[in-house]
Amino acid sequence: MSSKQYKLIIFDWDGTIMDSIGKIVNCIKYSAESLSISPPSDIAIKNIIGLSLEKAMAVLFPNHPTKQTALINAYKAHYKVDSTATPVFDDVANVLNALKQNGAVLAIATGKGRDGLERLLDESQLRHFFSATRTSDDAQSKPSPDMLYQLLAELGVSANEALMIGDTQIDLKMAQAANIDSIGVTMGVHNAQQLSEFNPIATVDSYQQLQQVLMG
Numbered sequence: 001m002s003s004k005q006y007k008l009i010i011f012d013w014d015g016t017i018m019d020s021i022g023k024i025v026n027c028i029k030y031s032a033e034s035l036s037i038s039p040p041s042d043i044a045i046k047n048i049i050g051l052s053l054e055k056a057m058a059v060l061f062p063n064h065p066t067k068q069t070a071l072i073n074a075y076k077a078h079y080k081v082d083s084t085a086t087p088v089f090d091d092v093a094n095v096l097n098a099l100k101q102n103g104a105v106l107a108i109a110t111g112k113g114r115d116g117l118e119r120l121l122d123e124s125q126l127r128h129f130f131s132a133t134r135t136s137d138d139a140q141s142k143p144s145p146d147m148l149y150q151l152l153a154e155l156g157v158s159a160n161e162a163l164m165i166g167d168t169q170i171d172l173k174m175a176q177a178a179n180i181d182s183i184g185v186t187m188g189v190h191n192a193q194q195l196s197e198f199n200p201i202a203t204v205d206s207y208q209q210l211q212q213v214l215m216g
Contacts, residue, residue: 006181006214008157009099010148012166013110013117014049015188017092018124023084024049028060030082031074035067046189050111050143050170052136079116088124089187091207096129098211105155108133109147109164109174131155142170145178152178163201165210172198183213 014020025045032039040060048056057071064071096106106129110117114137121127132154140146152159164175167188175182176198184195184203192203204210 004181005102006104006163007161008105008107008151008155008163009214010107010109010151010162010164010180012050012164012168012171013108013112013120015167016089016165016171016185017108017126018086018088018120019187020086021046021049021188023079023082023086026084027075027078027082028056030078031071032061034074034078035064035070037061037064037067037071049189050166050168052111052141053113054136055141056111076113076116086120088126089207091211093126093129095207095211096126098215100129102215105131105157107131107151107155109142109151109171110134111136111142111170113137143173143177145174145180148174148178148180167195169194169198172200183210185210 011017014024025042028045029039044060048059053072053075057068061071100106108130112135114135117133117135132151134147134150139150148164152162159179162180164171164180164182165185166172167185168190172182172184172195182198182200184200186192186203186205195203202213204213
């Protein structure tokens with residue numbers, strides 16, 4: 001259990017709140033195939049999750065600089081119609097509610113675009129838990145600490161009173177750059193060993209474990 005009570009708890013979205021990794025992989029592959037480009041491996045795609053879409057496409061398709069915009073547009077279009085299920089992880093709403101009841105302010109820092117996040121906040125019915133959100137449209141892409149700095153400033157919280165929760169090394173690297181404590185969750189992209197490279201205060205395998213670490 002963390003003996004520290006954090007004023008602000010910041011969550012990543014994909015692979016942290018929502019089980020959307022499979023859908024992202026499918027949509028990246030589709031975007032490549034729609035432009036007759038051979039798709040990257042699942043592992044390669046998973047390793048860019050958390051980056052802004054622009055940055056992700058540049059990493060995945062370095063030999064196709066003139067097709068970046070077309071790849072992004074194909075991805076966005078397919079994401080809206082792809083039928084891969086993206087459930088919210090078990091116990092998310094219960095744990096968010098418990099943290100809020102305990103006095104924490106909650107926020108989101110995601111590599112998603114603003115439109116995508118707004119749509120999913122409504123669909124998941126989780127919007128009311130969060131006091132502020134930052135997307136790749138509002139700030140520099142992770143792992144730049146820009147999103148976190150913006151959230152701290154908006155909510156009037158200092159770095160040592162905040163905590164970042166994410167499923168990728170990109171999330172924890174961003175937290176480290178901002179001097180913010182982090183917790184790694186293993187339901188998304190990276191495993192506990194990979195996440196531990198960035199010295200999180202804990203790694204957890206479920207929201208029930210997360211609640212135990214934060215609230216005992």
